[in-house]
Amino acid sequence: MSAVTSAEPAVRTGWRSPAFARMLRALLPALSLALILIAIAWLNPRAISYFGFNLMLNLAIPIALATIAQMFVITVNELDLSIGTFVGFVGCVTATWLRDAPLLGVIVLLASIGVYAALGALIHLRNLPSIVVTLGMSFVWQGLAILMLPKPGGKAPDWLQGFMSLKPPFVPFPVIAAIVIALGVHFALMRTSYGAVLRGTGGNAQAIRRAGWSILKTKVTMFALAGVFGVLSGMALVGITTSADANLGNGYTLLAIAGVILGGGEFIGGRVSPIGAVIGALTLALAASPLLTFMHIPPDWQVAANGAILIIVLAARALISRREADR
Amino acid sequence: MNAIRTLLARPWIWSFIGALIVWLAAITFTGGYGAGGMITAALSLAVFMVIVGIGQMFVITLGPGNVDLSLPANIGLASAVAMKVMDGSNSMIAVGLIAALASGMAVGAANYLLIRVLRIPPIIATLSSSFIVLSIDIAYGRGLQIKPPPAFADFTNIQILGIPILAIGGVIFAFLAGIALQRMIYGRSVLAIGQNMRAAWLAGIPVERIRFLTYTLSGALGGINGALLAGYFRGASVDIGNEYLLSSIAVVVIGGTSVAGGKANVPGIWGASLFLVLLLTMLNTFGVSAGVRLLLTGLIIVGVITAAGGQPAQR
Numbered sequence: 010m011s012a013v014t015s016a017e018p019a020v021r022t023g024w025r026s027p028a029f030a031r032m033l034r035a036l037l038p039a040l041s042l043a044l045i046l047i048a049i050a051w052l053n054p055r056a057i058s059y060f061g062f063n064l065m066l067n068l069a070i071p072i073a074l075a076t077i078a079q080m081f082v083i084t085v086n087e088l089d090l091s092i093g094t095f096v097g098f099v100g101c102v103t104a105t106w107l108r109d110a111p112l113l114g115v116i117v118l119l120a121s122i123g124v125y126a127a128l129g130a131l132i133h134l135r136n137l138p139s140i141v142v143t144l145g146m147s148f149v150w151q152g153l154a155i156l157m158l159p160k161p162g163g164k165a166p167d168w169l170q171g172f173m174s175l176k177p178p179f180v181p182f183p184v185i186a187a188i189v190i191a192l193g194v195h196f197a198l199m200r201t202s203y204g205a206v207l208r209g210t211g212g213n214a215q216a217i218r219r220a221g222w223s224i225l226k227t228k229v230t231m232f233a234l235a236g237v238f239g240v241l242s243g244m245a246l247v248g249i250t251t252s253a254d255a256n257l258g259n260g261y262t263l264l265a266i267a268g269v270i271l272g273g274g275e276f277i278g279g280r281v282s283p284i285g286a287v288i289g290a291l292t293l294a295l296a297a298s299p300l301l302t303f304m305h306i307p308p309d310w311q312v313a314a315n316g317a318i319l320i321i322v323l324a325a326r327a328l329i330s331r332r333e334a335d336r
Numbered sequence: 337m338n339a340i341r342t343l344l345a346r347p348w349i350w351s352f353i354g355a356l357i358v359w360l361a362a363i364t365f366t367g368g369y370g371a372g373g374m375i376t377a378a379l380s381l382a383v384f385m386v387i388v389g390i391g392q393m394f395v396i397t398l399g400p401g402n403v404d405l406s407l408p409a410n411i412g413l414a415s416a417v418a419m420k421v422m423d424g425s426n427s428m429i430a431v432g433l434i435a436a437l438a439s440g441m442a443v444g445a446a447n448y449l450l451i452r453v454l455r456i457p458p459i460i461a462t463l464s465s466s467f468i469v470l471s472i473d474i475a476y477g478r479g480l481q482i483k484p485p486p487a488f489a490d491f492t493n494i495q496i497l498g499i500p501i502l503a504i505g506g507v508i509f510a511f512l513a514g515i516a517l518q519r520m521i522y523g524r525s526v527l528a529i530g531q532n533m534r535a536a537w538l539a540g541i542p543v544e545r546i547r548f549l550t551y552t553l554s555g556a557l558g559g560i561n562g563a564l565l566a567g568y569f570r571g572a573s574v575d576i577g578n579e580y581l582l583s584s585i586a587v588v589v590i591g592g593t594s595v596a597g598g599k600a601n602v603p604g605i606w607g608a609s610l611f612l613v614l615l616l617t618m619l620n621t622f623g624v625s626a627g628v629r630l631l632l633t634g635l636i637i638v639g640v641i642t643a644a645g646g647q648p649a650q651r
Contacts, residue, residue, distance in 0.1 A: 042342075131642065138595040140403075141641045144582055148634030156627035263405075263463055270460050276401055309475040316467025319460065320450060327455035 023162035027074035066183035069294035074242035076290040091147035096258030098150040099243025104163025104253035122236035129232025154255035161254035173248030194283035211279025351607030362618035365429040383506035385609035388588040399597035406466035411577025414562030416477035440559015449554035492567040514602040530597030
């Protein structure tokens, strides 16, 4: 790999400079989102309206929340393969207990966040591969969800349905929600001093430990945060679909990973971007159905188009990163 | 005693012990009824996990981040390709198998191209390619209801002294894979790359050629597995390979291969596959509901991996 980069000429000014490449890289998630929006506007101008955005981006909120949950785990160099079924489990709790026995529902949801925190501790203390532990947990959440709701059903609490179908003036609710999530997490993770410690756990755990911070505590914090956002994602999802199903969130595991990477995050090194992750999730949500329906792509090939979009965006990023590495 | 102690020091022995315990629990419950049949069935089903598990093992051994998530889609497409080419006629069995193999190898090679040329992380590369393969399969296999040729379907069910012929083939294959891993330049190169890619490169190992071979191998094994599954289950379907996404990774890790790469274990894959299959059989004989079955499977996987412990921290 180093052989490739050293072969590039060392031009350091103007549009070939590393600084420009870095900026381009940071802007890439936003650029790909803009491209998809332009494509949609071109194919169907009527979609670019208050109502159209509401419709197209509605499901983007739970995807964005699940992506942020995955991002927290990826920040500390782990991977969560259970977030999808966890979202489904939360959905089932929300549509049953949270409505019929709110106190019990709240306790169960808090306990599930506790389980996530405990997983972080277990993975760190026993030095376990997170892929396998969360793989096992994905069966556990799915099993619990099926036990609770063997058949699709349940009903979202009215206050949650009401909240998810808010119609604020001028700006569609999903857009506001995305901005709030992105900025909130960005501030907490990128602008606070403990946020730097949390990211440092992924970048250089030894340095963080020598500086006197507990790695156990940072990992538990990140897994607990992943649990919190998983719960929010499941609740938001049921608030939109109004009823639940044990398999509701199964696709979210891979979507969330893709969203983080699309948004400029990396699997190791604590290099993540909350704003990018939310934009990545929006891009995926938009690319998933509205764009493809407008383009008259037959249903058989919609999944393929999704994969192709992922590949194109990531290939563009790889080209830019190559230039950035040329310092 | 010494022999037992050295045996217990092997990382793969625990998966076999686990399989044995689960089997004993199941036949205790049935009062000894169906003990042999249970093993016969488990051996057949475990072979499919072993085949993809070994492919996945070579990929995972390449180092952190290397994993093949395209196996389910690959298996689905290969099963459709095999059934369409064989078209129910005995004379076309060999051609169908070769077609399935070629389809799998094409998927594997495409995965590598995405990783190498476009520099996409393997997890995302194989994930995106699996989306595309899935679409091809849906379009190609639409309404496909071709039964496998009778001779091929029978072949997947032949038993010798109660041992399925597939299982015998699977053991021979695992043995060869073990030799390839430990005694051949290819396997040693995979291990070296997994331990330190840069050091392997400096030592003159053709790193990229080995990675290409490994992803193609994993794809090829997925293709063969698809054809065999279609024979065993009497037909192809889009979701025939779905369970192998998680189980291929699970058998590799439970079997004692390091997810950090550079350390692989072939016998453990057989043990872990038997363990997982027998675990499902046991829960089925207990007559528990689907929810409880999933719940217990998950808890046992987490329990096993916790008990087996992780790798010592990297130096």
